[in-house]
Amino acid sequence: MNTEISRRELLGTAAAGTAVAGGLCKATLAAQAGGSPFSFGKTRVLRVFIGRHPGWPRPDLDTKAEHERLMKALDEVPGQGDIEYVGNTFVNDPKALTELMEAHQDAAGILAVQVCMGTSDFLNIMADSGRPTVLFATPYSGHEWSIVPDLQRTGKKIDVIASSRFENVLEAVRVFRAIGRMKQTRVLFVGGHNWQPPADYVADIKKKFGTTVVTYDHTRLVEAYDAIPAAAVEADTEKWIKGAQRVREPNREEIAKSARFCLALQKVMAEEKAFAITINCLGLFSHGLPAYPCFGFARLNDLGLAGVCEADLPSTMTQIIFQHMEGVPGFVTDPVVDLSNNTVIHAHCVAATKMDGPAGESAPYEIRSHLEDHKGAVLQTKMRVGQEITMAKLVGAIPRDLQAPSLAASPAESWGANILLLSTGRIVAIPDSDRGCRTKAAVKVSDARKLLENWSNGLHRVIFYGSHMTDAKRFARFTGIEVFEEC
Numbered sequence: 001m002n003t004e005i006s007r008r009e010l011l012g013t014a015a016a017g018t019a020v021a022g023g024l025c026k027a028t029l030a031a032q033a034g035g036s037p038f039s040f041g042k043t044r045v046l047r048v049f050i051g052r053h054p055g056w057p058r059p060d061l062d063t064k065a066e067h068e069r070l071m072k073a074l075d076e077v078p079g080q081g082d083i084e085y086v087g088n089t090f091v092n093d094p095k096a097l098t099e100l101m102e103a104h105q106d107a108a109g110i111l112a113v114q115v116c117m118g119t120s121d122f123l124n125i126m127a128d129s130g131r132p133t134v135l136f137a138t139p140y141s142g143h144e145w146s147i148v149p150d151l152q153r154t155g156k157k158i159d160v161i162a163s164s165r166f167e168n169v170l171e172a173v174r175v176f177r178a179i180g181r182m183k184q185t186r187v188l189f190v191g192g193h194n195w196q197p198p199a200d201y202v203a204d205i206k207k208k209f210g211t212t213v214v215t216y217d218h219t220r221l222v223e224a225y226d227a228i229p230a231a232a233v234e235a236d237t238e239k240w241i242k243g244a245q246r247v248r249e250p251n252r253e254e255i256a257k258s259a260r261f262c263l264a265l266q267k268v269m270a271e272e273k274a275f276a277i278t279i280n281c282l283g284l285f286s287h288g289l290p291a292y293p294c295f296g297f298a299r300l301n302d303l304g305l306a307g308v309c310e311a312d313l314p315s316t317m318t319q320i321i322f323q324h325m326e327g328v329p330g331f332v333t334d335p336v337v338d339l340s341n342n343t344v345i346h347a348h349c350v351a352a353t354k355m356d357g358p359a360g361e362s363a364p365y366e367i368r369s370h371l372e373d374h375k376g377a378v379l380q381t382k383m384r385v386g387q388e389i390t391m392a393k394l395v396g397a398i399p400r401d402l403q404a405p406s407l408a409a410s411p412a413e414s415w416g417a418n419i420l421l422l423s424t425g426r427i428v429a430i431p432d433s434d435r436g437c438r439t440k441a442a443v444k445v446s447d448a449r450k451l452l453e454n455w456s457n458g459l460h461r462v463i464f465y466g467s468h469m470t471d472a473k474r475f476a477r478f479t480g481i482e483v484f485e486e487c
Helices: 007-011 020-029 063-075 094-103 120-128 144-153 166-182 199-209 218-227 230-243 252-271 281-285 294-302 313-326 448-454 469-478
Strands: 043-050 083-091 109-114 133-137 158-162 186-190 212-215 276-279 306-309 331-338 343-348 365-370 375-381 388-395 419-429 439-445 461-465 482-485
Touching (some): 043 063, 043 166, 063 109, 063 166, 083 094, 083 166, 094 120, 109 120, 109 166, 120 133, 120 144, 120 158, 158 469, 166 313, 166 469, 186 313, 199 212, 199 313, 218 252, 230 252, 230 365, 252 276, 252 294, 252 375, 276 313, 294 306, 294 375, 306 313, 313 388, 313 461, 313 469, 331 439, 331 448, 343 419, 343 448, 388 439, 388 469, 419 469, 469 482
Parallel strands (some): 043 083, 043 109, 109 133, 133 158, 186 212, 186 276, 276 306, 419 482
Antiparallel strands (some): 331 343, 343 439, 365 375, 388 419, 419 439
């Protein structure tokens, strides 16, 4: 497994004063469908073609030819370049299936493709194994899709995609990819002053997802900051200024500090082989950090990595899940509910410009000061009006009166990985106000009052471009998480 970006890619050619961003852009162009410039290695998925007797689709079906036809059609679906399918054989007896599953214990999940009918016992074997399983069933391939919902109701990690469109297999691929990449993900936690995340939370994250959380000393960030060459800082400062619609409060010196910190973050991420970093930015800015990391977070998020403010590990984990699954960055926000027009205004001073993912277009931005203290330099990103969004947060529990099926607790526990809070909405306006944080997006929701009444687990939420409810629910089922729809 190769998860490292080389320093050459990150820092460019120092002698020529090349900005760090240049090397990262090259890495991004080579990225696979998941969106990260890291080479995660291929996600292994056990693919089996199942069937026992061809009463459906037809009694004279050539099962060997049908197996080959289905495999060829699925292999031709684009967007699977980072998936390694193993197995790939036609199975018509339970013993062969069990042996195949034992031979590929390292697979992130099982894709079972229905060839013909007679597969109920196969599905029960896979469901009983506890391994994430998706049945892909084309029309007339068999009746066994009908038992999957009942298996789900008993808590089994199984799902079904019933479709004549082979591209729908990507729904399974996205979730398997996320499961595989979570195991390879390393997160840097920068709390400062001996602030560390709860040990039981870190252990739970490791056990549930395979994700490693490492406490990182903020003084090492300062050392990296001081070591960035002046020429690289100058080039990157100019890049930020030229890319902006306008510069308002910060002077060039403040912008240069933020650009230097941005390059330092990229250097640290490469050296630590980290995918994500979250920093106690508000607390440490007045106790040792030479600049706010907002520029750096914006660039990391634009490049398919994860930079999250305020040492917020629950929001970081939420963002990582969706980045691996959907290839889009998150916007961690301080929501503001407005019952008068059924909206939620999402506001923060840290936002990506490529909310569609690394290959997407950059949104316009202005360079502003951090609004809470009018210091430093941050981006005010202009998000897309009309864009559908998904709002989420991974938490430990919710209050009992919200009726979470089995994990309710009081008080709510933000630091946990038991419940995924979800809702959707649509961006209807981009407020430009001198109140609240710099980047804002007003989102119309289905029921703002219900959202307000259901609120728990602190302030932060994470929003993502796109409607990802189906994928999120499948990921939750496969990882033993419950879903609570806030509105």
